[in-house]
Amino acid sequence: MESRTRSFLKAISWRITATVTTIIIAYLITGKLDAALAIGSIEFFLKFVIYYVHERLWLKVKIGKPAKSEVPA
16 A cells, blocks of 8 residues: 555655646647746646545556455465
8 A cells, every 4th residue: 555645745746746637738729938837837736636536536446456364464
């Protein structure tokens, strides 16, 4: 099981990578740095929260996880 801290750090590192990509794409489309940064900021915070919740929910899903009796001690 992953700790909440690990899930949190994974979410941050992924969101930074993805947001920089979004800012670049937004800038190439709009040609405006301020608009690209605004779009990237909104995208960062919304998707950060969504990813974190998604990650925590998947920890509860049993599919593909060994039963507790199958895990070596």
